[in-house]
Structure formats: structure tokens, C-alpha cells
Amino acid sequence: MNTDEGSRSPMATTTDLSSDVNRANIEELQTSFLGKTSEYINARLNTVLDDPVLLRVAIRRCRLDCAEAERRINKLKEDNKEYVSKSEYLSLQQTHDELVKSSEQLKQNFRNAKVEYNGLKEALEYLIKDRDKYFTLCETYRATLTPRPNWERCAPIIEGGLEHWKELSIGKTSNQLVDILLNEIIGGNDIYNNVVNFIGLGIDPTVPKFLQTTSNIRNRHFMQRDVSLLIEDIWKQKIEHDLEQQNTLDAKPNFKISLADFVHIYFKRRFPDEELLQLEWGYNLVTGCRRFKTSSDIGIFWSVLLGQADEEIYHKKHLFSDNTQQDS
Structure with a gap:
């Protein structure tokens, strides 16, 4: 037996050692590379590059490790699919805190x-x-x-109409409205009521003769009854004056003096030597007509005096009134 061992050649010994190394390498290659360091894996692979058998074993090992690694990755993805990244978590946490504050x-x-x-x-x-x-x-x-009565019915008899009545009646009680209405009827609310003197209109030819003056004229504060009586007397005197003029030989047919000119004659006859009284009554007559022109008779007289209506309106009205009274 010793002879056999001694008779073995060095070549055989080298071959046995190489086989042992290959078996060791194959056993190592059959162990998974997973979990190993990169230096270890590189060292193992460098030892098998010259040996086709070892290289084949190493490639098979790598394939198995790749499959196992892919399986583990998929498992990790499946296990962690409900989780979010830290940055996203922090962003969500900040949003949550803001929503909590907003909720509060x-x-x-x-x-x-x-x-x-x-x-x-x-x-x-x-x-x-x-x-x-x-x-x-x-x-x-x-x-x-x-x-409450319908106070707007008073507007037609008030100078200035509905607009002026609204200005007078705003915020007033019924008793106050009655006082205002009475004052309007007698002229107590007129703008001339507190006027002491009228300013003369001058001596321009366009000014009626019975109003021509540059002096201040006293305000006599005629009431409606005073104006009505004065107008009635003026009409009476004018009718007589017109009849006298028609009876004269040199009078023109159907000629009548204007009412404005006759008023001047009327006051000269009534106050022959009192020019100041003539002017006072003239100015107060005009003011009274303005204040009480809602009265039928005063309104007609005022329109004729201004030349806005014909004198025949007055005569026809009174003729109709006389006929009505006779029929009744």
C-alpha cells in the first residue's frame, strides 16, 4: 500500500487538488449571493471566468438570485402599497394641521x-x-x-296747486292742516303777508299807469272779501263808464277802454287828491288778485287785467247768473 501511494505521480496529486478546489467553488456558487457584499461577489465571479463549468454554475446562481430578488421586491411592494413616502406624509401632516385650525x-x-x-x-x-x-x-x-280726510282735495283752491299744498302739509296734524287751510283762504300764508312795503315797479310805459312809481308802497293786507268788494265796485263803475262813452257823439262804435286803464281812472276818481292812496290801493289790488285768484270772480278779473282773457267773459258769466236766478 505504501508502494501504491509512493508510486502516484505529482500530476495526479495536482489534479486531485484542482478537483477539490472546483468542488469547493461549486459548493460556494450554489450558495445564494443575496445578502453578500459586492466585494465578495466580485471576488467569487473573478475566480470562475476561466472555467466554463464554474461560469455556468455562477450564471445559474445569478439567475436564481435575480428571480428571488424580484420576488422579494414584489412582496415588499405588495406589503408596503398602503404606505406613503415621508415627504408626502409631512405634506399631508401640514395640510391636516391647517384643516384642524380652519375647523376650529x-x-x-x-x-x-x-x-x-x-x-x-x-x-x-x-x-x-x-x-x-x-x-x-x-x-x-x-x-x-x-x-282722515283726503287733504289733497284742498290743493285746487290753494295758490301753487298740489305741489305747494304738499310743501305746506308735510308732517302736519289734522288740526294744523285746518289752520293752514284757513290761513290760505284768508291769505295768511302768502309770501306778501309779512311784507311791510311793496317796491315800486318804476315808470316804464310797460307798467300799468296805476302802478307807475319808484317809491315804496305800504302793504294794507287786503283780505279776500276786501278784494272781492273792490273788484265788484270796479266792474260796476266800468260798465257805467263804458255806457257814458258810448252815449257821446264822438265815441267810436263798440269801443271800450281797457280794464288796466280804467283801474287808473277809478282810483283817480276815488282818491282825487291822494296820489299815494291811489298807488297803495292799486298795488294791494294786484297783490290780492295774485293771492286769491282761485276765486272765480277774482280769477276772471285778474285774467282780464293781465290781458289774458276778454272782458266779455265777465259780462256773459254775470248775464248767465242773472238768467239762472230769474228762472229759479
């Missing part, structure tokens, strides 16, 4: 709104009770008190 602010606003709502609800209930009370009171007054 909204809750506080809601509490404030609820308090305000309760206050408004109480105020509304109070107003409803107040409304019901006043409605009942109004119905009681409506059933027991006389209705």
Missing part, C-alpha cells in the same frame, strides 16, 4: 353665529308681538275713530 375657526364662527341667531330670533319674536299689538290697536282705532 369655523366652529368658533358657528358658535358666534348661533349666539347672534338666538339674539335675532328673540328680537324677531319681540317685533312680532309689537306688530300684533299695534295691528290690534290700529283695527280698534279704525273701528272707533273717523277716517
Whole structure:
């Protein structure tokens, strides 16, 4: 036996050693590379580059490791698909904190709104009770008190019409409106009521003769009755004057002096030596006509005096009135 061992050649010994190394390498290559360092893997692979058998074993090992690594990666993805990245988590956390603050602010606003709502609800209930009370009171007054008159019916007899009446009556009680109406009728609310003197209109030819003066004229504050009586006398005197003129031989047919010119003659006859009185009565007559022109007779006289109407209107009106009285 010793002879056999001694008879083995060095070549055989080298071959056995190489086989042992290959078997060791194959066993190492059959162990997974997963979990190994890159230096270890590179060293293992460098030892098999010259040996096709070892290279084949290494490639098979790498394929198995790749498949295992892919399986593990897929498992990790499946296990962690419900998780988010840290940056996304921090962003969501910040958004959550902001929403919490906003929610708290909204809750506080809601509490404030609820308090305000309760206050408004109480105020509304109070107003409803107040409304019901006043409605009942109004119905009681409506059933027991006389209705308010339609005061706008007074507007036609007031100088300035409806617009002026609204200015006078705004915010006034019924008693005050009665006082205003009476004052309007007697001229108490007229703009000339507090005027002491009238300013003369001058001596221009366009000014009627009975008003031509540059002096200040005293305001006599004629009432409506005074103006009506004066106008009635002027008409009476003018009719007589026109008849006298028609009876003269040199009078023109159907010729009548104008009312404005006759008023001048009338005052000269009434106050022959009192020029100041003539002017005073003339200015007060004009002012009275302006104030009480809503009266039928005064309105006709004023229109004829201004030349806006013909004198025949007055004569026909009185002729119609006389016929009506005779028929009755």
C-alpha cells in the first residue's frame, strides 16, 4: 500500500487538488449571493471566468438570485402599497394641521353665529308681538275713530296747486292742516303777508299807469272779501263808464277802454287828491288778485287785467247768473 501511494505521480496529486478546489467553488456558487457584499461577489465571479463549468454554475446562481430578488421586491411592494413616502406624509401632516385650525375657526364662527341667531330670533319674536299689538290697536282705532280726510282735495283752491299744498302739509296734524287751510283762504300764508312795503315797479310805459312809481308802497293786507268788494265796485263803475262813452257823439262804435286803464281812472276818481292812496290801493289790488285768484270772480278779473282773457267773459258769466236766478 505504501508502494501504491509512493508510486502516484505529482500530476495526479495536482489534479486531485484542482478537483477539490472546483468542488469547493461549486459548493460556494450554489450558495445564494443575496445578502453578500459586492466585494465578495466580485471576488467569487473573478475566480470562475476561466472555467466554463464554474461560469455556468455562477450564471445559474445569478439567475436564481435575480428571480428571488424580484420576488422579494414584489412582496415588499405588495406589503408596503398602503404606505406613503415621508415627504408626502409631512405634506399631508401640514395640510391636516391647517384643516384642524380652519375647523376650529369655523366652529368658533358657528358658535358666534348661533349666539347672534338666538339674539335675532328673540328680537324677531319681540317685533312680532309689537306688530300684533299695534295691528290690534290700529283695527280698534279704525273701528272707533273717523277716517282722515283726503287733504289733497284742498290743493285746487290753494295758490301753487298740489305741489305747494304738499310743501305746506308735510308732517302736519289734522288740526294744523285746518289752520293752514284757513290761513290760505284768508291769505295768511302768502309770501306778501309779512311784507311791510311793496317796491315800486318804476315808470316804464310797460307798467300799468296805476302802478307807475319808484317809491315804496305800504302793504294794507287786503283780505279776500276786501278784494272781492273792490273788484265788484270796479266792474260796476266800468260798465257805467263804458255806457257814458258810448252815449257821446264822438265815441267810436263798440269801443271800450281797457280794464288796466280804467283801474287808473277809478282810483283817480276815488282818491282825487291822494296820489299815494291811489298807488297803495292799486298795488294791494294786484297783490290780492295774485293771492286769491282761485276765486272765480277774482280769477276772471285778474285774467282780464293781465290781458289774458276778454272782458266779455265777465259780462256773459254775470248775464248767465242773472238768467239762472230769474228762472229759479
